[in-house]
Amino acid sequence: MSTVEHSIATTNVSAFDVNKIRGDFPALHQEIHGHPLIYLDTGATAQKPQAVIDALSHFYAHDYANVHRAVHTLGERATQAYEGAREKMRKFIHAASTREIVFVRGTTEAINLVAQSFARPALRAGDEIILTQMEHHSNIVPWQLVCEQTGAVLRVVPVNDDGELVIEELEKLISPRTRLLTLVHLSNALGTINPVRRIIAAAHAANVPVLLDGAQAAPHLGVDVQDLDCDFYAFSGHKLYGPSGIGVLYAKETLLDAMPPYHGGGEMIRYVSFDKTEYNELPYKFEAGTPNIAGAVGLGAAIDYLTGVGIAEIAAYESDLLHYATKAAGGIPGLRLIGTARDKASILSFELEGVHPHDIGTILDRQGIAVRAGHHCAMPIMRRFGVPATTRASFGMYNTRTEIDALISGIQKAKELFR
Amino acid sequence: MSDLRDLYEEVILDHNRSPRNFQKKPQGANRHAYGFNPLCGDEFTVHLVVEDGIVKDVGFEGAGCAISTASASMMTQAIKGKTEEEVHALFRKVHDLLIHDGHGEPPDIGKLRVLAGVHAYPNRVKCATLAWHTLNAALENTQHETVTTE
Numbered sequence: 001m002s003t004v005e006h007s008i009a010t011t012n013v014s015a016f017d018v019n020k021i022r023g024d025f026p027a028l029h030q031e032i033h034g035h036p037l038i039y040l041d042t043g044a045t046a047q048k049p050q051a052v053i054d055a056l057s058h059f060y061a062h063d064y065a066n067v068h069r070a071v072h073t074l075g076e077r078a079t080q081a082y083e084g085a086r087e088k089m090r091k092f093i094h095a096a097s098t099r100e101i102v103f104v105r106g107t108t109e110a111i112n113l114v115a116q117s118f119a120r121p122a123l124r125a126g127d128e129i130i131l132t133q134m135e136h137h138s139n140i141v142p143w144q145l146v147c148e149q150t151g152a153v154l155r156v157v158p159v160n161d162d163g164e165l166v167i168e169e170l171e172k173l174i175s176p177r178t179r180l181l182t183l184v185h186l187s188n189a190l191g192t193i194n195p196v197r198r199i200i201a202a203a204h205a206a207n208v209p210v211l212l213d214g215a216q217a218a219p220h221l222g223v224d225v226q227d228l229d230c231d232f233y234a235f236s237g238h239k240l241y242g243p244s245g246i247g248v249l250y251a252k253e254t255l256l257d258a259m260p261p262y263h264g265g266g267e268m269i270r271y272v273s274f275d276k277t278e279y280n281e282l283p284y285k286f287e288a289g290t291p292n293i294a295g296a297v298g299l300g301a302a303i304d305y306l307t308g309v310g311i312a313e314i315a316a317y318e319s320d321l322l323h324y325a326t327k328a329a330g331g332i333p334g335l336r337l338i339g340t341a342r343d344k345a346s347i348l349s350f351e352l353e354g355v356h357p358h359d360i361g362t363i364l365d366r367q368g369i370a371v372r373a374g375h376h377c378a379m380p381i382m383r384r385f386g387v388p389a390t391t392r393a394s395f396g397m398y399n400t401r402t403e404i405d406a407l408i409s410g411i412q413k414a415k416e417l418f419r
Numbered sequence: 420m421s422d423l424r425d426l427y428e429e430v431i432l433d434h435n436r437s438p439r440n441f442q443k444k445p446q447g448a449n450r451h452a453y454g455f456n457p458l459c460g461d462e463f464t465v466h467l468v469v470e471d472g473i474v475k476d477v478g479f480e481g482a483g484c485a486i487s488t489a490s491a492s493m494m495t496q497a498i499k500g501k502t503e504e505e506v507h508a509l510f511r512k513v514h515d516l517l518i519h520d521g522h523g524e525p526p527d528i529g530k531l532r533v534l535a536g537v538h539a540y541p542n543r544v545k546c547a548t549l550a551w552h553t554l555n556a557a558l559e560n561t562q563h564e565t566v567t568t569e
């Protein structure tokens with residue numbers, strides 16, 4: 001090994017300094033019920049680094065104006081900041097062009113956009129959309145709506161006892177009637193990382209386009225949409241350590257070109273008369289009205305922060321945390337993990353014999369530990385595992401092994417209380 | 420941990436461990452309702468035998484957290500033998516207790532007083548009220564409707 005390689009490797013390891021990272025997140029430094037906050041609900045939404053908070057307040061304090069409309073200087077600055085964020089996003093997910101980056105409110109809106117603008121015009125009665133048993137409600141309900149509107153039907157890929165997709169079943173479901181395959185990249189309820197590359201290849205072999213719900217994957221795995229060759233990729237800024245109310249729909253340019261607009265209004269037009277309206281070019285055709293300008297700028301700052309730390313480094317660190325937590329949780333009698341896929345990230349979902357998740361949530365909260373208790377907006381997969389709800393600890397780049405130790409002892413305390 | 424004991428009193432833990440009138444649909448049940456808390460997935464069905472305006476028997480089925488289960492269990496004990504008016508009055512008292520603002524005397528409701536601890540946990544109040552709302556719906560015989568706490 002050359003000395004150069006060696007020094008790079010060392011830099012990377014020392015670059016991931018969790019204490020330094022924690023110092024960047026002001027919300028982490030507070031007490032809850034007399035205990036230091038242990039935030040294990042990043043799967044629901046991530047806390048924000050100071051850099052994002054500062055970017056928002058700096059933008060509002062100095063550069064704020066509407067975008068794409070003004071000749072004045074502030075308008076120019078705001079437009080540059082907004083479009084600069086789009087370029088950061090393009091780079092972050094390795095899209096070919098900023099024309100393929102549509103700013104939306106979040107994953108939910110991105111999926112609804114595809115359902116209404118891409119699927120609905122093409123769907124005929126009896127056509128099929130394939131999704132999976134582990135989808136978030138936001139990747140189920142928009143398709144149910146479009147099925148009601150068109151007479152299309154849903155086909156559901158089953159999940160095995162470990163929480164993995166049964167790929168052979170998925171492949172069997174692809175038929176000449178299939179118009180779209182939509183699935184989660186990284187499951188928020190189980191932590192499963194789906195083998196999306198293989199799935200996309202199988203779908204494309206049958207000319208079926210694929211949408212990936214990347215709400216959880218984008219912050220934890222790193223995404224290369226060209227390498228994946230997915231047709232659509234939807235994700236939310238707030239889970240990426242950015243502001244809420246902003247997210248991205250990535251779509252291949254040829255698809256976006258052929259799709260009608262989702263919303264009508266200002267910004268998305270080139271020319272309007274009462275006889276005829278000409279739509280604006282991509283991606284503006286899909287961004288009607290004044291967008292979440294500051295949200296995009298804040299998201300740009302979050303991307304800078306994430307890439308500064310390094311998404312590969314984050315993934316490796318979180319993977320170590322998950323292994324550590326999985327092992328420790330396995331030592332608690334009566335604890336059953338929900339989601340034991342071979343390929344997993346950032347999520348530890350479980351049930352504890354004799355103690356309801358909602359009670360665990362309250363008991364942990366009194367020790368300063370924030371977890372999610374519930375169905376995680378994924379009721380079908382809860383039913384698949386025969387549980388009404390689970391307790392879910394989800395990890396971000398700022399969590400530590402010490403915090404996981406506290407979680408484990410918190411769970412023990414819940415057991416004692418309920419003995 | 421000690422303040423958790425205000426919520427999880429021994430009585431509550433006991434009713435959670437062995438709920439009374441549970442998994443039971445009494446013979447001759449003529450009023451039913453299904454209640455659901457979409458936030459956490461708790462769900463209960465309440466069955467009543469109401470004759471001559473009196474709750475002769477009661478049972479409940481379903482699954483929920485300790486607070487909702489204990490509240491349902493204690494409720495079934497508290498309402499058996501009471502007239503519909505008395506049950507309505509009790510419902511209002513429990514409701515007042517759970518959202519009691521600290522002013523004035525809390526309502527006098529005997530054993531059900533242990534539910535008062537829930538008051539300090541605002542996001543658990545709906546757990547405690549689920550069975551009671553379901554009971555109300557059963558009395559009104561809206562058995563085909565789903566009651567939700569949202």
Ligand SMILES: Cc1ncc(COP(=O)(O)O)c(C=O)c1O
Nearest residue numbers: 106107108136138188213215236
């Ligand atoms: C896998 C998955 N899909 C979709 C969503 C919905 O995201 P949002 O609420 O930001 O639109 C979430 C967030 O909870 C999620 O975890």
